[in-house]
Amino acid sequence: xxxxxxxxxxxxxxxxxxxxxxxxxxxxxxxxxxxxxxxxxxxxxxxxxxxxxxxxxxxxxxxxxxxxxxxxxxxxxxxxxxxxxxxxxxxxxxxxxxxxxxxxxxxxxxxxxxxx
Amino acid sequence: xxxxxxxxxxxxxxxxxxxxxxxxxxxxxxxxxxxxxxxxxxxxxxxxxxxxxxxxxxxxxxxxxxxxxxxxxxxxxxxxxxxxxxxxxxxxxxxxxxxxxxxxxxxxxxxxxxxxxxxxxxxxxxxxxxxxxxxxxxxxxxxxxxxxxxxxxxxxxxxxxxxxxxxxxxxxxxxxxxxxxxxxxxxxxxxxxxxxxxxxxxxxxxxxxxxxxxxxxxxxxxxxxxxx
Numbered sequence: 001x002x003x004x005x006x007x008x009x010x011x012x013x014x015x016x017x018x019x020x021x022x023x024x025x026x027x028x029x030x031x032x033x034x035x036x037x038x039x040x041x042x043x044x045x046x047x048x049x050x051x052x053x054x055x056x057x058x059x060x061x062x063x064x065x066x067x068x069x070x071x072x073x074x075x076x077x078x079x080x081x082x083x084x085x086x087x088x089x090x091x092x093x094x095x096x097x098x099x100x101x102x103x104x105x106x107x108x109x110x111x112x113x114x115x116x
Numbered sequence: 117x118x119x120x121x122x123x124x125x126x127x128x129x130x131x132x133x134x135x136x137x138x139x140x141x142x143x144x145x146x147x148x149x150x151x152x153x154x155x156x157x158x159x160x161x162x163x164x165x166x167x168x169x170x171x172x173x174x175x176x177x178x179x180x181x182x183x184x185x186x187x188x189x190x191x192x193x194x195x196x197x198x199x200x201x202x203x204x205x206x207x208x209x210x211x212x213x214x215x216x217x218x219x220x221x222x223x224x225x226x227x228x229x230x231x232x233x234x235x236x237x238x239x240x241x242x243x244x245x246x247x248x249x250x251x252x253x254x255x256x257x258x259x260x261x262x263x264x265x266x267x268x269x270x271x272x273x274x275x276x277x278x279x280x281x282x283x284x285x286x287x288x289x290x291x292x293x294x295x296x297x298x299x300x301x302x303x304x305x306x307x308x309x310x311x312x313x314x315x316x317x318x319x320x321x322x323x324x325x326x327x328x329x330x331x332x333x334x335x336x337x338x339x340x341x342x343x344x
Binding site for chain 2: 091
């Protein structure tokens with residue numbers, strides 16, 4: 001078994017768990033660390049292009065471009081997941097706002113009925 | 117002994133002008149208390165609900181069925197609904213008021229239980245479309261492994277429960293995924309429940325309004341990705 005066959009599923013699983021627990025502070029911090037690391041890694045790859053080939057060879061992928069492709073795909077998965085979750089959180093806040101307004105309206109109607 | 121007037125039925129309604137009054141009248145006739153949650157309707161549903169003279173609350177924009185139920189629950193928490201039991205009921209005409217009476221009967225027979233869930237697969241009264249039946253039965257069977265609760269109908273919106281459970285439970289899913297949230301809570305809090313056979317009426321109207329298979333996939337995906 002090649003090293004890449006262990007490393008990438010582990011990174012993918014870790015990414016999924018980070019995204020799934022995004023509402024926890026530790027996950028928010030780790031996600032930022034994760035993205036900062038990705039940016040740094042890509043910077044290093046741009047400055048030292050031969051490094052991708054060396055790492056890819058070491059973990060058993062073969063081509064440096066494949067390594068970059070795998071890493072980019074994982075980053076995209078994480079980004080997509082976080083966007084969906086952020087959307088859910090925003091929807092939740094919006095729902096709370098609409099609900100508060102609706103309940104307030106209900107209460108003022110009931111108060112008016114009781115007064116009349 | 118629980119009676120119908122001990123129950124508040126939460127009735128989420130989105131563009132149901134053709135059926136909503138009939139449902140409210142049927143519920144009122146059996147002496148259930150009704151809270152209709154008018155969910156950002158663009159038709160005359162609100163006017164119909166006003167004419168029916170039941171309690172209602174009005175979302176100015178459409179939020180989804182789960183959000184409507186949570187509005188009802190939050191009103192109970194704020195002391196605005198005085199009842200011993202709460203029920204959730206679809207407003208597209210699929211659910212039968214008679215089934216709610218069976219639920220009450222179940223509570224009277226088993227006073228210790230926390231919740232009664234409806235199941236369309238415990239009798240043969242519901243004419244469930246074949247593909248839907250296959251999918252629903254598959255996901256019901258999977259619930260034992262994915263949610264840790266064994267039910268025969270995982271996505272039946274007809275349920276009745278003791279409102280004390282709302283002290284620790286609130287719905288986060290705005291759409292149709294709320295059924296799974298109930299089951300997760302049952303497992304987490306070790307609630308006692310029974311399933312009671314119900315009839316789901318599949319008319320052309322209810323089919324056009326009901327949950328599409330594609331929505332089920334979205335709900336499933338959201339459930340997997342959702343933060344805990």
